Amino acid sequence: MRYLLTAIRRLLASKRNEEVRADGGTVEGSEQAARDDGSGLFDSDLVESSPFWLPPFLLMGFFVYGAIAWNLLISLTDHTGFGEIDYSSLDFEMYSRAFSDPQFIFAARNTVVLIVGFIGVCLVIGLLLAILLDRQIRFKNGFRTIYLLPMSLSFVVTAQFWLWMYNVNSGIINQILGLVGLGPYNWIGNPELILGAVIFALVWQFSGYTMVVYLATLQSIPNAHYEAARVDGASTIKMYWRVIIPQLRNAMISATVVLMVFALKAFDFLYALVGGYRPPKGADILPTLMVRMAYQNNEWAYGSAIAILLFLLALGIVAPYLYHQHKHGNL
């Protein structure tokens, strides 16, 4: 706040300067520059640049942080159905309800399985793809573009493709497995298999993304590192394991955080599989449960509470990442 007050004072001062400078006097300009060392100009910069960052900040801040705070408030009410929200009695009832709700426990478990499974497989496959493409390949960019292509498709679109792939009788997956005498499996209809099937489809869609993140780092590793490992007589596998992969740590961390966001967006995929709020049996995750509770059952407060718990889950992954970035000055 103190900032703001001095800033406004400075602004008035700098406005006067502006007018003088508008007459084309560079002398005042250099005088301004001479005062650069002081802290004065910083504050006037804050105000002078505020037309640029303040409107986007307010719009984004209202819709993101304002909405989350509001959501927290709603989750403390008992609001259901239609009509005005009664904010007079606030309690944590909805949260205790969530923790004793078998549906919630099941969805939470599925969410963790989906996030961990999806991210784990994506990181491994993405790494292999990146290493393959980093080995002096011709048409490298062509391959890269093809591997990344599924990411540019909508979840609604890929859900249609995979419904067809996983089809019990005519789907290609069961036909291939049939060649070696397995199946047919009911991938979508069987609660035991559905989560694995969804993870596989999401890996198809996003392992290209992981590859691109790794590639950006791999290309910055100097050739000398490879040479040195060679001279030491290390095998290819050893070289990658000992010298190259450790340098990919940061790429791995940032890919993990973004993949988590994609995993939670799997709501779109699950919704599109069935064209409704209730995903196939066994595939309910917190995002689908939340939307169903709020928009199908009109249990607004309960839906909000689930959303806050989901938010905390995401925060548990993102906050350490942001802190890590901040510490290394990468923000």
Add this chain to the structure above:
Amino acid sequence: MTGETTTDERTESGFDFDAKRLGLYATLALLVGFFLGPIEMGLVTSLKSDPTAGVPFLPPSASGLTFEKWGTAFEALSSGLFNSVIMAVPATVFSALLGSMAAYGLTQISWKGQIPILSLFVAAIFIPYQAVLVPLTQFWSIYFPLTDLLWFVWAGLGISEEYGELLKLIITHIAYGIPICTILFRSFYKGMSEEMIEAARLDGASIRRIYRRIVLPLSTPMFAVVLIYQFTQIWNELLFALILISSGTSEAAPVTLVLAGLGESQEGLDFALRMAGALLTALPTLIVYVLFGEEFAEGAAT
């Protein structure tokens, strides 16, 4: 990829085709099949009069070839495609512009206390949108009922009131698009030469003038990246469309919402129709991707 290797594969002329290289290319080709397979299968299936006939990934026989499903899909989705265009284009442009402005004010003009504000922009990228849905519904339906406020617009233009819902969706997409656009532009502006800005300021140019005359023209390549990436994201989005627009049968429903309901409204098991619909929905993003794959990759990797 196993065992000892003596060929120096990391030199400029290291393209010697021994068995290992061949294995490498075979693997890469198999992977191409894996990543393009589902799309190719969707394409051939959409052209079959009986989707279950023959092998899923082989083109239909001459007698079984039909474009009828594409016709049906186009009829069902054409208004959705139109709505998606008038939604995604302005939403993309505005979120990119606001992102560029925010990044400029927070990156190239340095002042104390930037970092906390910037952190809020970064953190906003990773918010699960479920955490804002209920307030969003409250805000748009009770506190700011845009559709009713603008009744004269719909009456004057003679278009359906439903388009008020689409306007809400556009504003929503702009607001939630700002964080990622800001960070993309910021990474670009950080690499821009500071001397130029410094020199311009010493000459007494105002912050606004520097942005218009220097920064904006130099941002063109990054604008391409952000516009491509954001357009794809907004076009593909379902969740906000689902809760802000009453249903897939609404006149203002974007194409993803219509497609998600296609299996229900039409004969649910008609996979040929579903595939045609899916490909039609993906067509604009596919075209953009084929033309600007590099930019998309850059947007994704940042």
